[in-house]
Structures are given as structure tokens and as C-alpha cells.
Amino acid sequence: MPFDTTARSVAEYLKGMDFAEIYAHNDADGIAAASILCQALFRAGCRFRVRIVADLTTEDLRSCPHPVLCDLGASLADLPDDVVVIDHHVPRFSGDHHVNPRLFGVSGERELSAAGAAYLVAQAMGENRDLAGIALLGIIGDRQEFSGKNREILNDGIATGIISPWKGLLLPGQDHVERFACAANPYLDGVSGNEALCRSLVEECTIDGEIDNETLLSRIILEVGTRATTRAIEGMYGNGFLLERESVREAHTLAAMVEACGKAGWGGLAVSLCLRQGEIREEAWSITREFRMSVIHAVQTAQKMEEHLAWYRVQDARVVGTVADIIARDLMGDQPVAVIGEENGRYRISLRCPEGVVVNLEAVAAELASRCGGIGGGHETRAGATIEAQNIDCFMKELRKAIAS
Numbered sequence: 001m002p003f004d005t006t007a008r009s010v011a012e013y014l015k016g017m018d019f020a021e022i023y024a025h026n027d028a029d030g031i032a033a034a035s036i037l038c039q040a041l042f043r044a045g046c047r048f049r050v051r052i053v054a055d056l057t058t059e060d061l062r063s064c065p066h067p068v069l070c071d072l073g074a075s076l077a078d079l080p081d082d083v084v085v086i087d088h089h090v091p092r093f094s095g096d097h098h099v100n101p102r103l104f105g106v107s108g109e110r111e112l113s114a115a116g117a118a119y120l121v122a123q124a125m126g127e128n129r130d131l132a133g134i135a136l137l138g139i140i141g142d143r144q145e146f147s148g149k150n151r152e153i154l155n156d157g158i159a160t161g162i163i164s165p166w167k168g169l170l171l172p173g174q175d176h177v178e179r180f181a182c183a184a185n186p187y188l189d190g191v192s193g194n195e196a197l198c199r200s201l202v203e204e205c206t207i208d209g210e211i212d213n214e215t216l217l218s219r220i221i222l223e224v225g226t227r228a229t230t231r232a233i234e235g236m237y238g239n240g241f242l243l244e245r246e247s248v249r250e251a252h253t254l255a256a257m258v259e260a261c262g263k264a265g266w267g268g269l270a271v272s273l274c275l276r277q278g279e280i281r282e283e284a285w286s287i288t289r290e291f292r293m294s295v296i297h298a299v300q301t302a303q304k305m306e307e308h309l310a311w312y313r314v315q316d317a318r319v320v321g322t323v324a325d326i327i328a329r330d331l332m333g334d335q336p337v338a339v340i341g342e343e344n345g346r347y348r349i350s351l352r353c354p355e356g357v358v359v360n361l362e363a364v365a366a367e368l369a370s371r372c373g374g375i376g377g378g379h380e381t382r383a384g385a386t387i388e389a390q391n392i393d394c395f396m397k398e399l400r401k402a403i404a405s
Contacts, residue, residue: 003104004120010084010097011124014041014068020048020084022068023056025114026262026270027321028141028255030071032115033086035274036131037070040122052267054318054348055386057375071114071138074100075366075377086117089378090362101149109379111148113138119153132157133243133251134274140255143329154241163251164242169213171236172256172292174285176202176211180220182292185256186235187326189227191220193296213237231355232330247278257284260291263318295319299326302339309400310335317341321350321384328352336361336403340392346374347392351399353381359403368398 014020020041024034034050041048048068053060056072058079067083074087077094084097088108091100099121101112115138122128135153139146146154157163173179180188180202181195191197201223205216221233241251248254254273261270264287272280298319302312310333314323324339329352336359337352351361361383369376369385372395376385387395 003099003101003106004124006104007099007117007120008124010086010099011121013097014084014121015044015046015125017041017046017066020046020066020068021064022048022050022070023060023072024050024052024069024267025071026052026054026267027071028259028262029088029113029115029138031258031262031267031270032134032137032141032255032274033070033113033118035271036115036118036122036128036134037068037086038271038275039131039134040125040128043128044125050268050271052262052270055375070118074098074102075375086114086121088112088114088117090366090380092366092377106149109381110145111150113142113144113150115139115141116149116153120149129156129160130162130245132160132162133241133246136163136241136243136251137255137258137274140252141259143325162243162245164244166240166242167238168240169237170240170252172250172253172288176216178289182289182296183236184292184295184322184326186228186232187296187299187330188220188224188232188236189331190225191223193293193300197223227332229330229332229355235330245276247273247276247281256292257288260288263322264291265318291319295322295326298323302327305338305340305396306400309338309403311338311396312340314339314341317343317348320348324350324352325382328354338396338399340396342389345389347387347389347395348384349376349387349395350384351378351382364399364402368395368402371398 022034024030061067069085073085074089074091077092079093081095086099099117102108106112115135119135139150171179171183177198180198183192201219205212242249243251258270298314302314305311320339320341324337328337333354340347340349360380362378362380365376365383365385372391374387378384
């Protein structure tokens with residue numbers, strides 16, 4: 001069945017529901033996907049409830065009627081057949097109501113996120129092109145390319161005046177000092193977290209009340225030196241997007257706020273941002289700033305677990321994925337990255353491949369988690385697992401073997 005046909009089939013299935021229980025992953029992509037469906041369901045006259053979660057097991061759905069999973073579920077092979085899954089991770093679920101680009105030869109790693117898949121379902125439910133701006137949050141949050149289906153969604157938004165391209169600083173923040181001091185995507189080693197340095201540099205590059213961005217970026221690059229990757233340096237400035245209908249106008253800033261609120265445990269606030277509740281912006285930014293500074297602190301204090309491996313332990317399990325992204329993407333390295341953190345008797349493990357390193361981390365995470373009594377999956381270059389604390393040594397031992405082989 002072609003992709004668009006499946007999207008229409010799932011759209012009709014959703015419109016036939018009296019009530020939908022939506023579960024979404026707590027990152028920008030998952031929350032954006034859920035928010036798109038909320039809008040589409042509301043416009044179609046369907047009732048719903050949204051839950052933002054860090055992970056999900058089949059057991060969590062035992063007593064749940066009409067579950068709809070966003071950016072979740074593809075990795076679970078034992079879900080009931082009536083579950084709706086809108087995801088872009090490597091698929092192991094084989095139910096009928098599964099919208100996933102990978103099932104149709106479209107790259108779920110680069111060319112369509114869960115939010116993008118949700119947008120295509122929403123379009124099949126009615127006229128919902130005004131939600132294209134929210135779909136961008138998934139593309140930006142999961143660092144995908146604007147090609148293939150993603151390009152089609154972007155073009156939809158531009159054609160209808162929902163999205164306006166622009167060029168400038170891509171770092172979220174309320175002013176230049178905050179943009180650099182809170183830089184976590186990209187992370188700028190030696191600059192991120194150093195508010196005094198950022199303030200000094202901004203003041204030095206301000207002439208007659210105007211900030212000379214070109215000089216400021218040059219000074220930042222000199223401070224970072226050779227410690228940052230080319231991708232980190234290029235991520236400071238470039239092509240961005242203004243969202244003409246959303247509560248926060250800059251797409252990269254809104255994506256960062258949704259991601260931070262979700263990961264910090266304020267999933268409802270993150271959804272409200274996507275539902276255009278502008279009055280919560282200040283509260284949401286306060287949480288975002290605090291979360292991003294906690295990520296920066298976690299990077300700076302991460303404990304190396306193995307002398308010759310890029311394995312790290314952090315104190316805050318909420319940030320393992322973000323820290324793993326930073327180490328793999330923004331700091332120099334040539335080994336697969338593993339970051340672990342404990343929470344409520346369980347370990348969260350995030351695995352990442354730096355550019356040029358080829359290991360199928362999704363297969364590794366899924367196989368080892370299954371062997372060690374947990375759950376795992378994701379993408380080929382970005383994957384994760386959740387393991388009971390008593391099994392973490394087993395997992396890490398098997399991970400060493402898998403990577404070495």
C-alpha cells in the first residue's frame with residue numbers, strides 16, 4: 001500500500017474514533033507530532049487526551065482504549081493490532097495502522113520525522129496546511145534534511161504564507177548573551193555555559209548600540225578553537241524559518257523550547273506552546289534556559305566510564321540523549337558514543353555515531369536490550385535503550401562486544 005494511501009487510511013480510522021488516547025515521546029519531534037494530531041482531531045470533532053512520556057512499553061497500554069502513539073511504538077513488535085503508530089524509527093510493529101516512512105522506502109533518519117508523518121495524516125483528515133510550521137519542529141529537533149517529504153512540507157508552508165525563510169543566528173535565546181551562553185545545539189566548547197565570557201564578547205562587538213554579528217561570530221570561533229567540529233561551528237548561523245502562526249516566531253527557538261519543556265517534565269506546557277498559547281512563552285523560556293544550562297553542566301561534568309571508549313555517565317537521566325548528541329556531533333571524536341544515567345531504578349542509555357562512524361546502533365540497542373530484559377531501538381546512527389539497574393553491567397558488557405566486532 002503506498003505511503004499516501006496508508007496516511008489516508010489511518011486518517012479515516014482516527015476520524016471514526018470517539019476518543020483517542022495519544023502518547024508522544026518527550027522530544028520536539030514527538031510533541032510536535034502529537035500537537036498536530038490534537039489540532040486535526042479537534043477540527044474533526046474527535047475528543048482526545050495527550051500524555052508525554054520518555055518511553056513506553058506494551059504493558060503501559062493494557063487498559064488503554066484507542067491508543068495513538070507518536071514518535072513511539074515502531075520498535076515494539078508485540079503491540080495490539082488496533083494501536084495507531086505514527087513514527088519514523090526502524091519498524092518492528094506490523095499492525096495495520098502504522099504510518100512510517102521506512103515502510104515505503106523513505107528515509108526516517110533524514111527525510112521524514114514523526115511530526116512530518118503526523119502532518120501528512122492531518123492533511124488527509126482535512127485542510128490542515130496551517131500546521132506545517134509545527135511539522136518543522138520535528139525536522140529541526142531531529143536534525144533532519146530539508147529534502148524529500150520534508151521539502152514538500154516546507155514548500156506547503158511557504159506557499160501558504162505559514163513559513164517564511166530567513167537567514168541569521170540559529171541559536172535560541174532572548175538576547176545575544178543568552179544565545180551563546182545557553183548554546184546546547186550546537187554546543188560550543190569553552191563558550192557554552194560561560195555567561196561572563198559571552199557578555200564580554202558581545203560588549204566588545206557592540207558599536208553605537210549595534211552588535212556586529214560577523215565580528216562576534218569570528219570571536220566565538222576563535223574561543224572554540226579546534227575543540228569543536230565543523231558541524232558545530234556551521235550550526236551557529238544559517239538558513240532559518242519564521243513561523244507566522246505560532247506562539248514563538250523563530251522555528252529553531254520554538255523547537256528548542258518544546259524539546260526542553262518536554263525533557264524537563266513539562267510536557268503539557270510544551271504541547272500548549274504548539275497549540276499557540278502565547279501567554280506561556282516567558283514561563284516556557286525560563287524552563288528552557290534552566291534545562292539547557294543543566295545539559296551544559298552535564299556535558300562538562302560527565303564521568304568517563306572506560307579509558308579507551310567514548311562512554312560517559314551523567315547524574316541527570318533526562319539529558320542522556322542530548323548529551324550523547326553533543327559529544328557525537330559537536331566535539332571531536334571517532335568512536336560510537338554511549339551516555340547513561342539512572343532514574344528510579346532504571347538506566348537510560350543513549351547511543352550515537354559521530355560523522356563517519358558506521359555502526360547500526362538501532363540493531364545493537366534492540367538486540368542487547370532484549371537480551372538484558374529492557375527495551376531498545378531507534379535509528380541506525382541514533383538509538384537508545386532502557387534497562388533495569390541490576391542489568392546495566394550485562395548491557396554494557398554486551399555493548400563492548402558488539403562495538404568491538
